[in-house]
Amino acid sequence: MKIGELSRRTGASVRALRYYEEQGLLAPERLPSGYRDYDERSVVTVHRVRVLLSAGLSTASIAEILPNVVDDSVVLTGRCPELREGLAAERARITERIEALTAARDILDSLIGRPLVVSGR
The missing domain is CATH 1.20.5 (Single alpha-helices involved in coiled-coils or other helix-helix interfaces)
Known part of the structure; x- marks a missing residue:
């Protein structure tokens, strides 16, 4: 899906989604045209990012947490x-x-x- 659809589905602005990518929180594929292509997991990831941001966590902390998320559980080693x-x-x-x-x-x-x-x- 393109960035506009991800924005509509998550409520996050296009600007916020680009920022999440800059911070390493989202990793869309790039099409030959240069457009970002997001998969269904991106919807869940954006929701998680927004919840963690609203809890006051920094994007650096969130970047450390996201790789440890399995389903809806966070497993910190x-x-x-x-x-x-x-x-x-x-x-x-x-x-x-x-x-x-x-x-x-x-x-x-x-x-x-x-x-x-x-x-x-």
């Missing part, structure tokens, strides 16, 4: 203790952020007088 430590630190950062957001929500709930009920949830 003993060869990458620095990556494990970095991921543990990032997890701690996310946990702190969740706790801060939960505390902010609790304060808003108390100011409102009761939790706000959103229909459909």
Whole structure:
């Protein structure tokens, strides 16, 4: 598939997809015309990249993680203790952020007088 279709299927901009390629996160084949040709695995890879980026990981960390992904499981070998430590630190950062957001929500709930009920949830 061409880059425009991959963009539509993943929600990532064409610019972002080119950046992922520059960073070694995607490796499309190049057609004789010079066009990039992505396979179905690229859709899954882009989704993984976007999730990991949204978790605050750098593209360098993601480049180390992606080769260790088997199906939907990430298997880190003993060869990458620095990556494990970095991921543990990032997890701690996310946990702190969740706790801060939960505390902010609790304060808003108390100011409102009761939790706000959103229909459909």
